[in-house]
Amino acid sequence: MSDVIRLEYRDITMRFAQGTGKMLTAISGVSFAVRDGEVVSLIGPSGCGKSTLLNIGSGLSAPSEGQAFVDGERVEGPNAHVAFMLQKDLLLPWRTIAENVMFGVEIQRLPLAERKRRAQTLLESLGLAEFSGHYPHQLSGGMRQRVALARTLAVDPSVLLLDEPFSAVDAQTRMVLQRELAQTLKRAGKTALLITHDLLEAVTLSDRVLVMSKRPGHIIDEIKIELPGRDNPIARRREPKVAEYVARLMDRLDIGGTPLEAGATA
Ligand SMILES: Nc1ncnc2c1ncn2[C@@H]1O[C@H](COP(=O)(O)OP(=O)(O)O)[C@@H](O)[C@H]1O
Ligand SMILES: [Mg+2]
Missing domain, CATH: 3.40.50.300 (P-loop containing nucleotide triphosphate hydrolases)
Incomplete structure (x- = not known):
């Protein structure tokens, strides 16, 4: 800090x-x-x-x-400079998990290879790598929130x-997500x-x-x-x-x- x-x-x-x-x-x-x-x-x-x-x-x-x-x-x-994450994950159902994570980055005009690399790194760090080709409906609520967190972080915001x-996920999943959020924030110094x-x-x-x-x-x-x-x-x-x-x-x-x-x- x-x-x-x-x-x-x-x-x-x-x-x-x-x-x-x-x-x-x-x-x-x-x-x-x-x-x-x-x-x-x-x-x-x-x-x-x-x-x-x-x-x-x-x-x-x-x-x-x-x-x-x-x-x-x-x-x-x-x-x-700012990225938002809400109670509803707002994932686009017709996009894969990796494509959803890259969504916010697209407007930043980064080269596709760089976007893909960022998405993959984030999905790996949040334990979602094997789901990158899945669609949102194939994931649980907790996993979808994790994808939403990855998408929020992908744009590398200041704030x-x-x-x-996490208010829509069950109490135990919530604890896991809290830990992941805390670790991610600390690691990235966000x-x-x-x-x-x-x-x-x-x-x-x-x-x-x-x-x-x-x-x-x-x-x-x-x-x-x-x-x-x-x-x-x-x-x-x-x-x-x-x-x-x-x-x-x-x-x-x-x-x-x-x-x-x-x-x-x-
Ligand atoms: N766009 C809006 N138009 C009219 N009233 C609004 C609007 N957004 C919020 N409000 C009102 O402002 C107050 C604060 O809302 P909000 O910020 O959503 O509260 P919280 O998130 O603390 O529950 C509420 O009374 C809400 O009805
Ligand atoms: Mg509110």
Whole structure:
């Protein structure tokens, strides 16, 4: 990790027109930065504006007020510095796995041989090499998300924006995918902003967790995760301190619940 800032939100406010003609303030005055090689998670109640913030970072939508910057440049539209991964894998059914992985790279006008080489390297590192000629419908949900991750990485972005990437896969596959994501991010030294509803996922995958309030969403807490092994979320799960972080996040989200009393029987 270095002190170079890769992604920055500066005083972002976002309003949407409602059907009724009224305006809805989705986000209000959000500022934060993500440094080179850092993984930051964003958590908060549904509808607080998390996806909206990612859309703004990717240039898919423009904020009502404030600015987003990637690599020091103001985001003014979709650009090759940022790549997106969503809950739905959005793979093209008529393309093979390798062709899907190469999809984002095609617009970068790289020679075909180089595109193929990149796709193959990524598929190998994610354990998908033998499926490169398969079609998406031949793969499980977890494998398809892995392909989506490979496609996101293929464009070699400065910043990865991940919007609940694993929420549609089962709990155990999810742990495997979390580990693969963490290892891949670490190996490539990538910077990422991850949206998740899974507090344990946020704590075990991140260097920092930002908590958003209910709408209009703003940042209400920031927790620096001081645990070893950010590339090994499975090992992190076993760290006693993880429970403390999760408890603090539950408190900040008003999920409530008090600790079981010492010696109480279930
Ligand atoms: N394009 C849009 N037009 C109108 N309202 C929107 C639009 N996008 C999001 N919203 C509203 O903004 C709020 C925040 O949405 P979103 O960013 O998707 O929340 P989250 O991802 O945190 O669940 C919601 O109330 C949503 O209905
Ligand atoms: Mg969302």
